Amino acid sequence: MxxxxxxxxxxxxxxxxHYYYDRQSVTNIESALSYRPNLIDDYKxxxxxxxxxxxxxxxxxxxxxxxxLDNIMRCFFSETEGREMWIxxxxxxxxxxxxxxxxxxxxxxxxxxxxxxxxxxxECHRMLGLLRFELLESNIYxxxxxxxxxxxxxxxxxxxxxxxxxxxxxxxxxxxxxALYNTKRMLISYMNLTNIPNxxxxxxxxxxxxxxxxxHIAIKSRFNPKxxxxxxxxxxxxxxxxxx
Amino acid sequence: MxxxxxxxxxxxxxxxxxxxxSSGGTRNNKNGVGxxxxxGICHTWSDDGRCVSLLKILLSNECIYDCVYCVxxxxxxxxxxxxxxxxxxxxxxxxxxxxxxxxxxxSSAVLKNPSYTMELMxxxxxxLRNEHGFYGYIxxxxxxxxxxxxxxxxxxxVDRMSINIELPSDKGLEVLAPQKPKKALxxxxxxxxxxxxxxxxxxxxxxxxxxxxxxGQSTQLIIGATPxxxxxxxxxxxxxxxxxxxxxxxxxxxxxxxxxxRLPALIKPPLLREHRxxxxxxxLRFYGFSADExxxxxxxxxxxxxxxxxxxxxxxLHLFPIEINSIDYEMLLRxxxxxxxxxxxxxxxxxxxxxxxxxxxxxxxxxxxSGHFITCQGKTYETYSKNESxxxxxxxxxxLLPQSKKAVVGQMSLFSTSNDYDIGRNTSNLYLFDQPxxxxxxxxxxxxxxxxxxLLSDIHL
Numbered sequence: 201m202x203x204x205x206x207x208x209x210x211x212x213x214x215x216x217x218h219y220y221y222d223r224q225s226v227t228n229i230e231s232a233l234s235y236r237p238n239l240i241d242d243y244k245x246x247x248x249x250x251x252x253x254x255x256x257x258x259x260x261x262x263x264x265x266x267x268x269l270d271n272i273m274r275c276f277f278s279e280t281e282g283r284e285m286w287i288x289x290x291x292x293x294x295x296x297x298x299x300x301x302x303x304x305x306x307x308x309x310x311x312x313x314x315x316x317x318x319x320x321x322x323e324c325h326r327m328l329g330l331l332r333f334e335l336l337e338s339n340i341y342x343x344x345x346x347x348x349x350x351x352x353x354x355x356x357x358x359x360x361x362x363x364x365x366x367x368x369x370x371x372x373x374x375x376x377x378x379a380l381y382n383t384k385r386m387l388i389s390y391m392n393l394t395n396i397p398n399x400x401x402x403x404x405x406x407x408x409x410x411x412x413x414x415x416h417i418a419i420k421s422r423f424n425p426k427x428x429x430x431x432x433x434x435x436x437x438x439x440x441x442x443x444x
Numbered sequence: 445m446x447x448x449x450x451x452x453x454x455x456x457x458x459x460x461x462x463x464x465x466s467s468g469g470t471r472n473n474k475n476g477v478g479x480x481x482x483x484g485i486c487h488t489w490s491d492d493g494r495c496v497s498l499l500k501i502l503l504s505n506e507c508i509y510d511c512v513y514c515v516x517x518x519x520x521x522x523x524x525x526x527x528x529x530x531x532x533x534x535x536x537x538x539x540x541x542x543x544x545x546x547x548x549x550x551s552s553a554v555l556k557n558p559s560y561t562m563e564l565m566x567x568x569x570x571x572l573r574n575e576h577g578f579y580g581y582i583x584x585x586x587x588x589x590x591x592x593x594x595x596x597x598x599x600x601x602v603d604r605m606s607i608n609i610e611l612p613s614d615k616g617l618e619v620l621a622p623q624k625p626k627k628a629l630x631x632x633x634x635x636x637x638x639x640x641x642x643x644x645x646x647x648x649x650x651x652x653x654x655x656x657x658x659x660g661q662s663t664q665l666i667i668g669a670t671p672x673x674x675x676x677x678x679x680x681x682x683x684x685x686x687x688x689x690x691x692x693x694x695x696x697x698x699x700x701x702x703x704x705x706r707l708p709a710l711i712k713p714p715l716l717r718e719h720r721x722x723x724x725x726x727x728l729r730f731y732g733f734s735a736d737e738x739x740x741x742x743x744x745x746x747x748x749x750x751x752x753x754x755x756x757x758x759x760x761l762h763l764f765p766i767e768i769n770s771i772d773y774e775m776l777l778r779x780x781x782x783x784x785x786x787x788x789x790x791x792x793x794x795x796x797x798x799x800x801x802x803x804x805x806x807x808x809x810x811x812x813x814s815g816h817f818i819t820c821q822g823k824t825y826e827t828y829s830k831n832e833s834x835x836x837x838x839x840x841x842x843x844l845l846p847q848s849k850k851a852v853v854g855q856m857s858l859f860s861t862s863n864d865y866d867i868g869r870n871t872s873n874l875y876l877f878d879q880p881x882x883x884x885x886x887x888x889x890x891x892x893x894x895x896x897x898x899l900l901s902d903i904h905l
Contacts, residue, residue: 303796305789306803329487329497333542341541359543361472362479365577366541406538412448416455417500418490421699421713427493431486441544442488 202243207231209276212284213253215246219288229284264294267302271317277350278316286312323347324354330432331355332441333368334407335400341368342396344439352377353388360386369393407441414442445525451535453525457505457516458551461608461664462696466497466546466581468659469603476577478540478547480603480659484581485546498549498583499539503527503565507553511621513610513669515701516553526555529568533576540580547581547603548572554587558628562590562598569601581659589628592635596656599639603659604691607633612677616670619706636661637688660691667721668698668714669707673744678724678735685728695721720746727752730784731777754780754839757817761832764817765824769798780839781813801825812838 201224205211215229237243260269272287290313294301304310333341341363345352352372356379359368363381370379371393379388437443445453469480486495504526505516515522536548550568555561565584572578582602586595599605609629611617617624636657643656663684665677681693697713724746727733731753738752739745747755757764757780766775768790776787789807793799800820805811815825816835829835 300796303792305793306799306806308806311806325483325485328481329485329543329546331543335542343543358481363477363541363543364473365475365477402538406542409448409451409535410539410542410544413451413455413499414488414490414496416452417459417496418492418494419459419699420492422492422494422697422715424493425491428489428491431489431493431495440488441542 201226202235202241203229203246204232204235204243205229205246206248207233208248209273210250210253211246211248212276212287213256214249215284216256216288216291217249217252218244218246229288231284234281260291260294263298264291265299265302268294268299271313274317274320274354275313277353278320279350280316283313283316286316320349320351320354323349324351326436327351327355328358330436330440331359331370332439333363334441335403336397337400338397339367339400340397341366343368343370345370345372346374346435346439347372348435350375350377352379356381356386356388411442447531447535450525450527450531451501453523454502454505454527455500457502457522457553458500458549460515460696460699460701461500461549461551461585462494462694463549463583463606463662463664463692464495464497464500465662465692466583468691469581470655470658471579471581471603473579474577476579477537478578478580480579480581481546487543487545497546498581499536499545499547500549501527501532501535501551503532503550503552503561503568504555505553506555508556509554509621509623511610511624512704512706513620513666513698513702517702520702529564529571532568533572536572536580537576537578540578545580547583549583549585551585552587558587558589559591559594562587562594566594566598566601569598573601583659586632586636588632589625590632592632595632595635596639599636599656600654602657604662605636605657606662606664607636608664609680610664610666611670612665612667612672612680613670616672620669633661633663633684633688633690640689660689662690662692662694664694664696666698667695667718668710671708674717674721674724674746675735675739675741675744677721678728678739681725682728682735693725695725716748717746720748720752724752732774733778749840750836751780751839753778754813758832758836758839761830761835765819765828766817767819767822768804769794769821779814779817781810781815781817 203215203218203226205215212229219226219229232245257269260272268290272290275283275287286309289309290301293309301310305314327345327347331343331345333343336342350372352370356370359370360381365383366381367383368381372378376390376392377388378391378393379386432440464486465484466480467482467484469482471478471480473479484497486497488496490496502516505522506524506526507514507516507518510517510519532548532550536545539545540547550565552561552565555564565587569582569584572582581604583604583606584598584602586598586605586607588607595605607629611620617629639656640660643653646653647655665680667677677695684690684693695718697715697718698708698710699713700707700710703709724733724735724738727738728735733753733756738756746752750758757778764779766779768776773787773791776782776790777784782790786807786809790799790804790809793803793807798821801811804820811825812827815827816829816838818825827838
């Protein structure tokens, strides 16, 4: 039996709930976004049920730990293929031994969840620095991102606090996800943003000032493009003002 | 001159200051824009691979001093420019709102006199905080010799303050920075430290009191412009950490921008030496090492092939191997191939079970390096050897081996001052210097006592 869920965190947790209570032998849990139906597989569509999802979340918190819930969530949003069953395996161990699992840092089953979670954490931190806003005509700061992992929910709160007096949009164009903030409230949702306004009259001036600064701050006799690429992989350059 | 060109000139003038971090701040956004991120955030990396976190600029490069090593010295023929306060504020606010930067790093050449310069800088940071509701990170350079009151006031607005010692010995300062008042370097550092301690105390009783320089102070030492040995530089750093509670000492490989008979004729900045000093600096601050353990009078410079920790371990082979499952944290940190993160993970994992080599690998321990120094449940690693030369071979960075396939041309340049890659035979290559033959003055430095605390003796602590 294969469980198909809608690709969301709540959908996945609902599937975990079914996994525990349906008592069927489940071989895989897959997102509808990536699953290709075929004639051989026996599958069941899981319908999101927030109360079931919440109860799973609570069980992880109570029986394992806050750190584990955080790692599981980050692993889930890494969108790494196969993560659903890794998380199931992790939860099974966790329910048996509790918060001790947070110390089992050399255990392969634990690392299956921990390693994607670490990657997500790393990309989140990186994106806090690499995200670039452009000022648009309507006084909205707009940023386009295409991160490896689905990190928008993790990074938005940072910008909400920092740029509390700005209208801003963070747009994950890879996933058609956006975080909108209007100086009072923030909204994160799947949406197709079209009709993005033109750049503000001042925008290009500051972009060129920044590019000029970036050019001058490097010391020629220490030139080291390999080191630069190590910190700043090329896939991020597309949305970096100073690199375009 | 327009803003675009000015920014180019004053970024050029500021780039030899290597301080980059934006960490340690605790400022929250109170109805304005910006806040501090405790760990700091790097926003980009320039073409030399150094991170860009703050908008690092000079307010002005019109200097009255004539320090021999400095590009902005009065007798050097470079384009001169000065920002107005409004220009600095406009750049900072607009760069910050676009998430280009974590904040402002404002430094300046000495315009007219130290206090005048400090006053201009104070005005900018005061206006950023009070008029523009800016809560981002500000790192302000203290101008040596400026009025104490100005430095005290500026400290209430900024997150970090630094005064650069630049030349790591008394003698170096005397010859290369003849006009800089030497005592004026250390006195304000001590003054800042005292204010930080006092304001923390006050903050304990009055929670609403503002903190003075909450992210602490730092300084910079130039490496390779004077013949000071690594030992005296590291000793100086250690003394600065101990006496002034500095957050960071930065090391800046001297970039030959000028020619002068009092300066060494370097072909390239001594980057590997700078790297070794940073490694040692980390060992002082986070690994519990002292300068005397790493270097000695008989051995005053770091090895180009081995990092300081590996070098120490090799000299202390009699302390090893240690048992991973029982040894304490302090000793774990001293094993080559185990860093802070691995050591912490080992300690955590040990609480729930005994570790084997497979677990260690998964944790992130580099067994190629650490294999000679540890046992797991009494067993030694497959490559274990007591033979010093075998151990040494495994510790030498593969990037530095001339024949290595991994060797990359760009990295080679790290340690060679010429096109000579043969470090095995002639390691002194790394550190020096084709001394100009006619400069007795330069060579005579070697006769000076090589003890970093010399400089600190100026102040009675």
